[in-house]
Amino acid sequence: MQTKAKTWTPCLLAGWLAVFSATVAAAYPDRPIRLVMPAPPGGTLDALMRTVGKAAGEILGQPLIMDYRPGAAGMLSLQEVAKSQPDGYTLGLALNAMVITPLVQKSGSTLDLSKDIDPISLVASGPMVLFTGPSVQEPDLRSFFDHAKNHQGDIFYGSSGVGGPGHLLTELMARQAGVHWTHVPFKGQNPQLTALLAGDVHLMVTTVSDTVMQYVASRKIKAMAVTTLEESPVVPGVPPLSTVLPGFDYSVWFGMVAAKGTPPALTQRLQLAFAQALQQPEVRASVARLGLVAKSSTQREFADTVAKESALWRRTLKDMNITSE
Structure with missing residues (x-):
């Protein structure tokens, strides 16, 4: 007696896959989750994810275990995620x-965050800030830019290196303002802060940190503007660059990602867990103390953020002809 083989129609197959995905999601996670970090222990990113990761882990029922893989502007950690199961x-x-590093470097990783990784959710964002040193006498943003226009090439700015966000963003604002200033690259925020305090450079554009804000509080340097479209709760009272450069809007952001091809049922569960964690008042307060704003998103919103960032720097780098070894 012959038996007929079961025929899997598209509808039947889709239904089976839906049941399977739901079953997998219901059991997930059943063991600790590895969180690959792009920076070493002890810094802002470590503090951010210890806070957010702990809260998300409690919601998921499994801890997030930090695995530190710093190097190559974070690309080593991203490669580790990309090659994982x-x-x-x-x-x-x-x-x-x-997003920026693969576009700037002549050699190195070709990993594309917008194509080779699955987005889960944003977790935080914040402004970069234009800080001026004691060698700048102009009291406000407009008079500072007027001075720069009248002293083309005589204004020096520090950054954490060629092709970094501070370098590129400062050049972007200069181009929009119609000014030319001279770049002095350093290896990290602290050396450029030292140069700013000494008057060796006139300004720097960088993220908020306790160290920098201590010098603002003591009036040794000035927070002249934020790069976000509107004032930021991170540095209240500091005007946005858009008051003199209409439409200027840029934020640093941080978000959770997984290997390409992670089942949607799992990424959706993760997205929900991080969204719930970021609504907790104590988490939001801890993130604020780091100079950031707790911010969740849908997977699509995060993907759109990455795509927007990529388009901005592809266009800008082509115009500037900037590359880094």
Whole structure:
């Protein structure tokens, strides 16, 4: 007696896959989740994810275990996530630099955050700030830019290196303002802060940190403007660059990612867990103390953020002809 083989129609197959996905999601996670970090322990990103990761882990019922893989502007950690199994048990923290670095470097990783990684959710964002040193006498943003226009090439600015966000953003605002100033690259925020205090450079555009804000509080340097379209709660009372450069709007952002091909049921569960964690008042307060704003998103919103960032720097770098070894 012959038996007929079961025929899997498209509708039947889709239904089976839906049931399977729901079953997998219901059991997930059943063991700790590895969180690959782009920076070493002890810094802002470590503090951010210890706070957010702990809260998300409690919601998921499994802890997020930090795995530190610093180097190459975060690209080493992203590569680790990209080559992991797409099973939801390896996550990564993505940031702006991971979009910029592959576009700037002549050699190195060709990993594309917009195509080769699955987005989960944003977790935080914040402004960059234009700080001026004691060698700048202009009292406000407009008079400072007027002075720069009258002293083309005589204004020096520091950054954390060629092709970094501080360098590119300062050049972007200069082009929009119609000014030319001279770039002095340093290895990190602290050396450029030292140069700013000494009067060796006139300004720097960087993220908020306790160290920098201590010098603002003591009036040794001035927070002249934020790069976001409107004032930021991170540095209240500091005007946005858009008051003199209409439409100027840029934020640093951080978000959770997973390996390409991670089942949607798992990424959706992760997105919901992070969204719930970021609504907790104590989490939001802890993130604010780091100079950031807690911010969740849908997967689509995060993907759109990455795409917008990529389009901005592809266009800008082509115009500037900037590359880095």
